[in-house]
Amino acid sequence: MTTESDAVEVGIIGGSGLYDLEALTDVREVRVVTPYGDPSDALVVGSLGGIRVAFLPRHGRRHQIVPTNVPARANVYALKSLGVRQLISVSAVGSLREELRPGDLVTPDQVVDRTRNRRETTFFDEDIVVHVPFGEPFCGRLRELLGAAARRATDAVVHASGTYCCMEGPQFSTRAESELYRSWGLDVIGMTALPEAKLAREAELCYAGLALVTDYDCWRAETDDVSASGVAEVMRRNSAAAKASLVALLESLDPEPKCACQNALATSVITPLDAVPQASRERNRLLVGRHFAAQGPPPAA
């Protein structure tokens, strides 16, 4: 049972090359059980800059989970159940543009879905139908704070916006695909922003991404094509920049965000309460309970 005093405010999901956050103090590991299965790993809960933070490595701490199988629903649900209201997602990405160089940081403002396999993209797949707005897939307020924190805390070039192409993987793109994405005007490519961003919106979390450019994918004649070992090597050199950005962000974060993200379900649940079986109401209490409460009690049968 989470109490007021140990409620966690901020979640951080670490991607390739970011498997822990040494800056956290007063740390404990929490294993959370969710209706959507087990999260990627135990959550590491600690303090940073006076804020309670939960850290979760997306692929597991030894990087054993392939992008398609990342249990994104369990991850987001577990963070929400600890009290998280703001979620930062760190990821390694390939660059689709000359001016986005390896070592640069990007806070994406858009995403294009090129996933195609077995990813569970909604919490609401039974009894309750929910259509959340997703025109702005990232929280603009949190994205700007994150970019500003990265500029303060690192020497890296920080790009304030960009479109993230989320491909399925695990194989990297063909050159023809990479050129296609470039012709579409997409900026960076990775395998994990979706469905994470969609689920964060359904969970009414502010969500922003810190993308570390690790390579030029496979379109640039002057550089080697992307490889997993190359990505890992660039991340070894640059994970300190990601960590410094996170620390600076936490120092400047409002623990009581007032964005629209925090109320995304208010206009999104289309199924009336009296059509939802009791068991489903219970299962969805964490995510929609307060919206159902606002509708008043269901009519007596």
Ligand SMILES: CSC[C@H]1O[C@H](OP(=O)(O)O)[C@H](O)[C@@H]1O
């Ligand atoms: C190790 S290269 C490909 C791998 O790196 C990215 O991971 P993440 O987004 O979790 O940082 C990419 O999405 C792939 O999963």
Ligand SMILES: Nc1ncnc2[nH]cnc12
């Ligand atoms: N080029 C690339 N394609 C997909 N995911 C990546 N992660 C890092 N670099 C990548």
